[in-house]
Amino acid sequence: MPNVNKMTITKRLEMNNNQSNIRVYVETYGCALNKADTEIMLGILVKNGVEVVNSIDDANIIIVNTCGVKLPTETKILRRLGELRNFSKPIIVAGCLPKISLEKIKKILPNYAAILGPDSYEKLPEIVFQIINGRRGIISLDNDFLPRLTLPSVKMHPTIGIVPISQGCLGNCSYCAVKLARGRLKSYSPEEIVEKVRQLLKEGCKEIWLTAQDTAVYGIDIGYSLPELLKEVETLPFKFKIRVGMMNPAYLKQIIEKLIEVFKSPKIYKFLHVPVQSGSNNVLERMNRNYTVEEFRSLVKLLRNSFPKLTLSTDIIVGFPGETEKDFQETIKLLEEVRPDITNVSRFAVRPRTEAEKMSEILPGWKIKERSRKISKIVRKISFQRNLEWLGYVGEALISEKGVKGGFIARNFAYKPIVVYSKENILGTFVKVKVVDAKVTYLVGEIV
Numbered sequence: 001m002p003n004v005n006k007m008t009i010t011k012r013l014e015m016n017n018n019q020s021n022i023r024v025y026v027e028t029y030g031c032a033l034n035k036a037d038t039e040i041m042l043g044i045l046v047k048n049g050v051e052v053v054n055s056i057d058d059a060n061i062i063i064v065n066t067c068g069v070k071l072p073t074e075t076k077i078l079r080r081l082g083e084l085r086n087f088s089k090p091i092i093v094a095g096c097l098p099k100i101s102l103e104k105i106k107k108i109l110p111n112y113a114a115i116l117g118p119d120s121y122e123k124l125p126e127i128v129f130q131i132i133n134g135r136r137g138i139i140s141l142d143n144d145f146l147p148r149l150t151l152p153s154v155k156m157h158p159t160i161g162i163v164p165i166s167q168g169c170l171g172n173c174s175y176c177a178v179k180l181a182r183g184r185l186k187s188y189s190p191e192e193i194v195e196k197v198r199q200l201l202k203e204g205c206k207e208i209w210l211t212a213q214d215t216a217v218y219g220i221d222i223g224y225s226l227p228e229l230l231k232e233v234e235t236l237p238f239k240f241k242i243r244v245g246m247m248n249p250a251y252l253k254q255i256i257e258k259l260i261e262v263f264k265s266p267k268i269y270k271f272l273h274v275p276v277q278s279g280s281n282n283v284l285e286r287m288n289r290n291y292t293v294e295e296f297r298s299l300v301k302l303l304r305n306s307f308p309k310l311t312l313s314t315d316i317i318v319g320f321p322g323e324t325e326k327d328f329q330e331t332i333k334l335l336e337e338v339r340p341d342i343t344n345v346s347r348f349a350v351r352p353r354t355e356a357e358k359m360s361e362i363l364p365g366w367k368i369k370e371r372s373r374k375i376s377k378i379v380r381k382i383s384f385q386r387n388l389e390w391l392g393y394v395g396e397a398l399i400s401e402k403g404v405k406g407g408f409i410a411r412n413f414a415y416k417p418i419v420v421y422s423k424e425n426i427l428g429t430f431v432k433v434k435v436v437d438a439k440v441t442y443l444v445g446e447i448v
């Protein structure tokens with residue numbers, strides 16, 4: 001494996017003189033943390049004189065920041081790597097997938113330029129220089145804690161700022177391979193996080209995403225907590241909104257009362273992503289999730305009692321090994337009772353080097369697909385019914401994004417996406433909207 005840690009002074013001077021000729025094209029897959037990592041990669045490269053381009057044709061190096069959480073995502077990325085190979089340009093594969101499915105990457109890209117884990121990005125300028133000068137087959141899968149918040153970054157969105165608050169998690173879910181890539185919990189200091197948020201707000205951001213594998217465990221390793229962090233962030237003297245990232249029920253239950261108190265701040269979106277994964281305690285035990293269905297119900301009740309219009313997002317894995325028809329029906333019953341606004345349904349698929357890989361009682365594919373189709377139909381109906389409850393709503397919303405099919409996406413206090421139209425560029429402004437129509441995944445509004 002090539003040594004990418006050492007370079008002579010002569011080499012460094014040569015690198016600085018030649019990097020202006022390096023042009024990189026980047027594609028990103030996966031979660032908000034991956035998007036934040038891409039911003040860091042771009043920041044490091046730009047600081048070292050590398051040009052970032054929007055077209056593969058204009059680039060002389062391609063970077064793919066990958067995700068490995070689900071098999072369909074992995075399959076999509078590997079297929080894309082095969083397509084990119086046809087451009088006959090050096091490819092750097094970065095992100096989580098190299099630490100989960102390294103051999104699959106090597107198989108699809110036998111002539112890879114470099115393969116990097118999510119903690120190797122500080123080496124990028126050095127690596128791209130080596131690649132431009134003909135080196136290939138570089139692998140760097142560091143496990144060192146990357147100081148993300150103090151590294152340069154390039155914002156990919158003018159209005160939204162993404163701030164990682166920790167790396168890794170404290171869980172040991174039997175189906176999860178992300179722990180192989182991100183490791184155990186390491187929290188960033190509250191001082192660094194607050195300073196990063198302050199910097200983004202000064203640069204014009206109006207919406208801050210606090211992201212992690214599990215935001216509920218933030219600070220446990222440094223004697224701190226998520227509610228304490230949120231209290232510091234929300235007191236910054238700017239008009240902005242905070243979106244708190246995914247939190248697992250096992251640790252949410254430990255901070256729920258303090259979290260509810262700080263969530264009363266008007267700066268914090270009344271939105272939570274709390275993945276239950278199954279409505280069966282038997283399945284949850286095999287998943288090693290460390291909470292019960294009853295505890296999840298209790299959490300939702302506490303949250304909705306405090307915030308009746310809370311937008312609740314959850315995840316369901318269909319067809320986990322040993323899932324019986326009774327288990328499946330219990331999941332449907334839970335969803336119909338709790339009625340989440342958003343339910344992300346995934347079909348179980350084995351991930352490498354997980355406990356679930358060794359489990360027997362694997363369900364046939366046709367059975368998993370059948371259950372997936374059935375539950376997806378139910379959750380779409382629930383989502384639509386929940387959205388219908390917003391008809392006639394009038395209130396302030398932040399114009400946070402441009403719509404894919406035109407118009408703008410506004411977010412109200414509950415982070416509900418409301419599509420509005422304006423001839424003017426209103427991105428990043430707070431407007432008053434009225435909801436006039438409801439769809440399954442979004443609302444339609446008018447600016448009033």
